[in-house]
Amino acid sequence: MSNIIDLKLFELVEKIKKKEISSNEVTKAFIDRSQKSKKLNSYITENFENALQKAKQFDEKPDFNKKLPGIPLAVKDLFCTKNIRTTAGSKILENFFPTYESTVTQNILDEGGIIIGKLNCDEFAMGSSNETSFFGNVQNPISENLVPGGSSGGSSSALAAKLTPATIGTDTGGSIRQPASFTGTVGLKPTYGSCSRYGVVAFASSLDQAGPMTQNVKDSALMLEVISSYDNKDSTSVDFKRGQYLKDLNENIKGKKIGIPKQYRVDGMPKEIDELWKKGMKIIEDNGGEIIEINLPNTNYALPTYYIVAPAEASSNLARYDGVKYGFRSKGKNLIDMYEKTRSEGFGDEVKRRIMIGTYVLSSGYYDAYYLKAQKVRRLIKNDFDHAYKKVDAILTPSTPSSAFKIGEKTNDPVSMYLNDIFTVPINLAGLPAISIPAGHDKSGYPLGLQVIGKAFDEQNILNIAYSIEKNINFKNNINDWWIN
């Protein structure tokens, strides 16, 4: 069965349920390919032996009522996994083994999923290219020395290279959608409050949200069904009725009103992206949807707002990594010296940069001018969306202002790196759901994505719109396995 890795997640589920293939066969196939793909550096921690054991156990006592019956999955290394090393891509957690399981990965385990490894990511999810990871760069399977996006870069790389049939990432400002866009895959950031943050290493608490990364929209619906749940261990988890996203998935978008925000036409955006956007609009109109120009006037302020709010929260969230209780500790002459050395050596440059920004914007005398102002602007950005949603059912934009760039191209220019998130951060600030789907290629043949943004808790709607676009756009990833000998 050499074609197991080419099967979609939902096909694997069907075949296992029909007993056409075993969990062991599937697990082995993805592990075999993962082992041949070390050059991509997608994994931080492999859990292969344990996963194979679990697969055998599943086959001995299969439960076909599960949504992920014996399905192997690798997940971003930001999710705490019981007895499996969890690093958040940082030296400071290099040898950290949680004694507990994040709610999202527990949901996967409860539905029969098997964790085959932990995937590389930017350190504490801070980055847009996976270049800030303590465990090294990750290769985009699309082309050598191309970044896979970030921060869920190990996830996008492993998914596009078919080392895992699906994966999960986290998205604070675009960390699922941007890497999905860079690798020709589907990335969904659910509404804030859909997926529990319990056991997810925190970057910016008011923005962080876990979500599925998959080969196609149908798989995304399936994964969302598995991981979205109300959790009383997370005070920001929302107790709403979760949909049957897979069952209710359909491509009928007749009568749907789709907004096009003019503020997303930014200067210097490649022509291909604009053309792709128009293609998306046409597909929507051809399928009975209606395109409506909308106004999101505060879009320009989203990026600066994000780069105040996110570092502010991060500076506080990362205070717990102090060498006292767990994780890396450097020797010091006294407590303060130990703190300083531990954190200087344990954190990488980007993390330190953001801790400093965050500390600065919360400092007395600066709080009002930065943090408080940013919170006010955040409210205005949310109001923009609320206003737009009086007229439209969803919004269509490009996912990113450019395609994947070369490794090292932007590492010395953080602002240009931050600009990558320009289309994705407003959605996190507003707490809305959005999905990025592959829609075409640029002139170098690198994938480009379109983003469908929905109303809060209206994941079904954006899944359906994305499903319709996917059916009509005929996207195919050009991956030639260059990294395998």
Next chain:
Amino acid sequence: MDKLSKENKEYLIKRNTNEYEVVIGLEVHAQVLSESKLFSTSPTKFGSEPNTQVSLVDAAFPGMLPVINEFCIKQAIKTGIGLNAKINKKSIFDRKNYFYADLPQGYQISQYKNPIVGEGTVTLDLPNGEKKIGIERLHLEQDAGKSIHDIDPNNTLVDLNRSGVALMEIVSKPDLRSLDEVNSYIKKLRSIMRYLGTCDGNMQEGSLRADVNVSVRKKGSKELGTRCEIKNVNSIKFMQMAIDYEANRQVDVIEEGGSIDQETRLFDTKKNETRSMRSKEDAHDYRYFPDPDLLPLELDENFINDIKKNIPELPDEKKKRFIEKFKLSPYEANILVSDIDTSKYFEEVSKNSDVKLATNWITGELFALLNEKNLEITESPISSKNLSKLINLIKKGVISGKIAKTIFELMSDGDKDPEKIVEEKGLKQQSDPKELEKIIDKIISENPKNVELYKSGKDKLFGFFVGQVMKSSGGKANPQLVNEILKKKLN
């Protein structure tokens, strides 16, 4: 200072011809009485083995999130009601950021700009009348763990059992003016919280501690002087010592032409002095901001009203009732209501016996006994049931007050039933007029000389006859009857 605390006269500091008034405000940290911590399910029991009451949340493991303990919220609201304070329908939890080894999160979750409880008042019962002290606010926050520096010579050890335990910080207005008022204020707060069951008020175990703000100003001045904050003082005595030292220090500085720097100071209990800890310039920048892991706390009217409905009678109301219903003096009522357990004991005794006698016996003999044995009233060797029996024996004339004291002593050994003691020891009062007449006749016939003297006008000898009769009856004769019969026989 002892003298001051007894007389409650104006607390002024004199230097040369100047008189200074001392202005005091307290920030009391009261540990919420609750089974589990403010944001985790770990138990809060005091005195457990180090680091045995610590959850992943308390130790701030990656990805762990705070979940608010509804019971602690109710306790804070209850306390707010007890302080006659405004309950804020919306309050916000903030992070107070600083690094310390016993602060696992690297921040304390507290309430900064929007506390759960706003302004209120506490009424002090002072010897010269009542005084109202303003409450600025009450907010909820997490306690830190404990750093232990004196077990290991080379390392500091950390115990996280206390990490995350709920505290109420109760901030007073700068309305206190003397050491007695401080004493009275702390005791009143403690009393109110013990009535409500929201804090056990145990200062030895650290359930109640305070930061003390002190400033001085020339008598008559309306402006507040620059204040110094004395951190973390854990007994009333130490608070008074610290204030007295600090106020005198400030007066000395001013008298020498200097000015007070706003700073945080520490009280050294061994040397009885305060020392500078850090100046305003060195003050931490705590970078407060709303905790994004917790939504704003919104309370609806019904939630607050349900708590209001179940507020027990508080010391001020109880005092009023005791005065009106039992005709007690304000002084007596104060003594009986200040401690909830004393008031309970009193009500149990007085329910079944004479109120006046109950008051006297509790505040007199019983308090003396408890004091001597260093016991709380809940550990009283004499139960309320037996004390009321004793009082009834007195009231019915079965025993005299003097015999009662003997019986009281016997009762304290194993809570014996006074009725049984009276029976066993034959201590019943002799109240049969015929029997008494017999004794009296005998005494009269044995002392013809004194009878003569008495009749010739030496009235004082009446006491001699009473004494003889009592002696002859073994102290059991009913003194009132003895008086009556003697008078009849001798006149």
